[in-house]
Amino acid sequence: MSDMTDTAGPVLAADGTPLKRSLARALRRQKLRALLLIAPLLIFILVSFILPVVDMLYRSVQNGIVTNTLPRTVEALADWDASTGELPDEVVYAALAADLKEAAEAKIHTKVGTRLNYENPGMSSMFRKTGRKAKKFDLEAGGPWKEELIDINKGWGEHDNWRTIQTYSPTITSGYFLNAVDMRVGTDGPEMRPEDEQIYMKLLGRTLWMSLAITSCCILLAYPVAWLLANLPARKANILMILVLLPFWTSLLVRTSAWKILLQQQGVINDILVYVGLVADDSRLVIINNQFGTIVAMTHILLPFMILPMYSVMQTINPSYLRAAKSLGATDWTAFWRVYFPQTVPGIGAGSILVFILAIGYYITPALVGGTKGTFISNQIAFHISTSLNWGLASALGAILLAVVLVLYWAYDKIVGIDNVKLG
Amino acid sequence: MSALPPYATTGQRAWYYSFRVICGLIFFFLIAPIMVVIPLSFNAQDFFTFTKEMLSFDPEGYSLKHYRDFFGNPDWQDALWNSVKIAPAATLISVSLGTLAAIGLSQPHVPFRRAIMATMISPMIVPLIISAAGMYFFYSRMGLAGTYWGVVLAHAALGIPFVIITVTATLVGFDHSLTRAAASMGANPVTTFYRIQMPLILPGVISGALFAFITSFDEVVVVIFVGSAKQQTLPWQMFTGLREQISPTILAVATILVAISIALLTTVELLRRRSERLRGMSPS
Numbered sequence: 218m219s220d221m222t223d224t225a226g227p228v229l230a231a232d233g234t235p236l237k238r239s240l241a242r243a244l245r246r247q248k249l250r251a252l253l254l255i256a257p258l259l260i261f262i263l264v265s266f267i268l269p270v271v272d273m274l275y276r277s278v279q280n281g282i283v284t285n286t287l288p289r290t291v292e293a294l295a296d297w298d299a300s301t302g303e304l305p306d307e308v309v310y311a312a313l314a315a316d317l318k319e320a321a322e323a324k325i326h327t328k329v330g331t332r333l334n335y336e337n338p339g340m341s342s343m344f345r346k347t348g349r350k351a352k353k354f355d356l357e358a359g360g361p362w363k364e365e366l367i368d369i370n371k372g373w374g375e376h377d378n379w380r381t382i383q384t385y386s387p388t389i390t391s392g393y394f395l396n397a398v399d400m401r402v403g404t405d406g407p408e409m410r411p412e413d414e415q416i417y418m419k420l421l422g423r424t425l426w427m428s429l430a431i432t433s434c435c436i437l438l439a440y441p442v443a444w445l446l447a448n449l450p451a452r453k454a455n456i457l458m459i460l461v462l463l464p465f466w467t468s469l470l471v472r473t474s475a476w477k478i479l480l481q482q483q484g485v486i487n488d489i490l491v492y493v494g495l496v497a498d499d500s501r502l503v504i505i506n507n508q509f510g511t512i513v514a515m516t517h518i519l520l521p522f523m524i525l526p527m528y529s530v531m532q533t534i535n536p537s538y539l540r541a542a543k544s545l546g547a548t549d550w551t552a553f554w555r556v557y558f559p560q561t562v563p564g565i566g567a568g569s570i571l572v573f574i575l576a577i578g579y580y581i582t583p584a585l586v587g588g589t590k591g592t593f594i595s596n597q598i599a600f601h602i603s604t605s606l607n608w609g610l611a612s613a614l615g616a617i618l619l620a621v622v623l624v625l626y627w628a629y630d631k632i633v634g635i636d637n638v639k640l641g
Numbered sequence: 642m643s644a645l646p647p648y649a650t651t652g653q654r655a656w657y658y659s660f661r662v663i664c665g666l667i668f669f670f671l672i673a674p675i676m677v678v679i680p681l682s683f684n685a686q687d688f689f690t691f692t693k694e695m696l697s698f699d700p701e702g703y704s705l706k707h708y709r710d711f712f713g714n715p716d717w718q719d720a721l722w723n724s725v726k727i728a729p730a731a732t733l734i735s736v737s738l739g740t741l742a743a744i745g746l747s748q749p750h751v752p753f754r755r756a757i758m759a760t761m762i763s764p765m766i767v768p769l770i771i772s773a774a775g776m777y778f779f780y781s782r783m784g785l786a787g788t789y790w791g792v793v794l795a796h797a798a799l800g801i802p803f804v805i806i807t808v809t810a811t812l813v814g815f816d817h818s819l820t821r822a823a824a825s826m827g828a829n830p831v832t833t834f835y836r837i838q839m840p841l842i843l844p845g846v847i848s849g850a851l852f853a854f855i856t857s858f859d860e861v862v863v864v865i866f867v868g869s870a871k872q873q874t875l876p877w878q879m880f881t882g883l884r885e886q887i888s889p890t891i892l893a894v895a896t897i898l899v900a901i902s903i904a905l906l907t908t909v910e911l912l913r914r915r916s917e918r919l920r921g922m923s924p925s
Contacts, residue, residue, distance in 0.1 A: 254745025258738040266798040269779035466902040468859040471895040475674040478689045578768020595770040615771045
């Protein structure tokens with residue numbers, strides 16, 4: 218081809234431009250048209266979904282509140298060396314008095330108190346009590362502020378509280394993340410919280426462990442069903458497929474409420490067990506509001522997500538391989554384990570990652586059937602957003618959860634490919 | 642497994658039947674929890690379990706009172722009405738934008754195809770609680786939180802991955818020479834789209850729409866965070882019902898929702914077969 222163009226000059230398109238340039242232009246136009254078709258949705262997703270998530274992630278390090286509410290104090294405190302063990306001097310206290318007066322008049326002093334309370338319990342009431350009197354401070358004639366403030370609340374005479382204010386004065390903080398991994402800023406750098414305050418890592422561990430248990434249960438239950446579906450004649454398989462797809466299409470809340478009804482102590486399962494005589498009426502099984510309830514209900518809910526990818530892989534496996542293995546003398550088990558099973562591994566992998574990703578972020582089902590012991594990290598995030606209002610900590614926990622999910626998502630894309638996801 | 646060969650040993654026979662029993666039990670596990678709700682919803686008592694009257698098929702044991710409560714109670718009716726208002730709007734947005742983008746993505750040369758695809762599927766993958774929290778913070782700042790349109794936008798974003806997946810799946814077998822043929826006969830791109838491409842990918846678009854609809858119709862986490870009491874939907878009402886005062890009306894609602902799912906599932910299955918027939922694939 219290149220030889221020809223060298224000898225006969227450039228190949229020309231119909232309009233006289235060199236073919237190469239003409240083709241490049243056509244390709245560019247094609248790309249542009251594709252992008253134009255995609256653009257509206259991409260912008261929509263970016264604005265309505267990606268931006269909110271990124272914005273939330275930013276909250277996990279954002280910490281403008283101390284500097285914004287107590288600007289003078291933060292400036293004066295910059296020179297203070299916490300490691301000497303002495304209290305700050307009068308200048309800092311005077312700055313604090315001025316800041317507090319202003320904050321109390323704007324009624325924002327309690328917010329900074331709440332923020333610092335996350336790090337050092339007890340500081341919320343310090344700010345609330347002092348703020349009440351701060352409105353009457355006479356900045357010109359009053360003072361000395363050190364004695365006066367300590368007099369109002371002796372918390373101002375505690376070295377630890379000042380250290381907290383100084384630690385959390387920068388506008389970017391790692392505090393929420395440290396909190397989310399059960400650490401805190403101690404006198405010399407980050408340190409682990411006391412054993413009895415370490416809850417989040419344990420919760421994350423439990424979330425991972427339970428998701429893994431759910432995934433394994435799904436593999437065990439899905440494998441035989443997928444095999445049966447892939448090996449039955451099409452007509453029968455289609456009918457059985459409906460039994461798999463119906464749960465998939467049924468509302469999540471319907472399925473969760475069904476399990477709630479089934480698993481209750483006065484529920485159907487316990488009634489049957491009592492009727493059959495396996496369990497005495499006064500010792501009904503506790504199978505809800507614990508980890509067992511969550512695992513059973515979520516296995517049921519996520520099972521179709523495991524069956525469908527396994528089924529589509531098993532459908533492509535040629536049955537003559539098994540026959541060949543058997544004709545060469547393999548027993549049923551050897552033929553299955555050495556020939557059939559290795560070919561189904563991609564299906565198992567695809568299903569497992571999908572189920573695990575979906576399980577790890579579940580909120581509704583654990584909240585309804587999980588009690589206190591069977592809840593996931595999502596439930597803790599929801600608690601911090603709507604009840605304790607510690608949004609920074611909720612965002613930090615969310616960021617950790619998101620990081621785990623994205624790593625798995627990336628792995629899924631590498632192994633299976635996003636475009637190969639099938640729904641029904 | 643199609644049939645047991647006549648030369649099968651006793652062990653193989655035993656395994657063949659026990660395997661079928663195991664599969665039967667798993668199917669039972671899949672379907673029984675959903676089916677058990679249906680008879681319980683006709684319970685004449687306010688119990689969540691079968692009463693003696695029900696087990697002996699005594700007509701006294703059955704009644705429609707939970708259904709009457711559902712249709713008579715303004716709380717449930719408002720919730721139903723809200724769901725019916727939110728889901729179609731969200732579906733319309735996801736389907737129109739999603740179909741266009743899926744067509745764009747199926748073109749032979751798309752720069753950053755993988756990254757774009759990953760971004761568009763991400764609402765399905767990111768844990769709902771994170772999406773809900775992010776949207777709550779962000780939409781509050783935009784003044785969208787607690788409004789009808791805020792919830793619609795949020796639900797539209799959640800439905801998009803399903804539209805993309807189903808429509809790209811139908812486009813995989815699409816023969817691009819058909820559009821070229823149409824163009825060569827003088828059809829402009831818009832005519833080509835409506836007369837040639839649209840009828841062929843319509844089954845995929847409709848299943849995508851049904852998926853997006855059911856996503857919005859069933860969604861509860863995002864609406865709790867982004868919506869306000871005025872946007873209380875059916876699943877939200879069920880969620881509070883299950884959490885606080887568990888009332889048997891939930892069973893009636895659940896039964897109605899199961900009926901809706903059966904209708905949707907049937908539609909999608911019929912469409913899928915039609916689409917495979919149209920594209921000359923053997924129905925599997």
